[in-house]
Amino acid sequence: xxxxxxxxxxxxxxxxxxxxxxxxxxxxxxxxxxxxxxxxxxxxxxxxxxxxxxxxxxxxxxxxxxxxxxxxxxxxxxxxxxxxxxxxxxxxxxxxxxxxxx
Numbered sequence: 001x002x003x004x005x006x007x008x009x010x011x012x013x014x015x016x017x018x019x020x021x022x023x024x025x026x027x028x029x030x031x032x033x034x035x036x037x038x039x040x041x042x043x044x045x046x047x048x049x050x051x052x053x054x055x056x057x058x059x060x061x062x063x064x065x066x067x068x069x070x071x072x073x074x075x076x077x078x079x080x081x082x083x084x085x086x087x088x089x090x091x092x093x094x095x096x097x098x099x100x101x102x
Contacts, residue, residue: 006047
């Protein structure tokens with residue numbers, strides 16, 4: 001599994017991750033606790049890490065840049081809004097994929 005772009009959607013307690021290969025195909029979809037994201041990304045090869053800009057993203061961006069990854073933060077207005085289910089719950093795996101493609 002060779003991940004070229006890793007998109008991360010940061011939540012309060014958990015994060016959604018989507019990894020894309022060189023052809024733009026999703027090869028990884030994972031949800032994990034926020035505390036374990038640093039260790040997981042450290043185990044990956046060098047890649048582009050894309051996140052929606054927020055205070056937590058800036059901190060993680062500095063950590064990932066120190067690990068050798070290229071970090072891209074984007075303004076929340078450019079991230080495609082979440083697809084909502086009928087109950088009004090957010091679909092974060094779709095949102096993290098849209099972060100990866102941007």
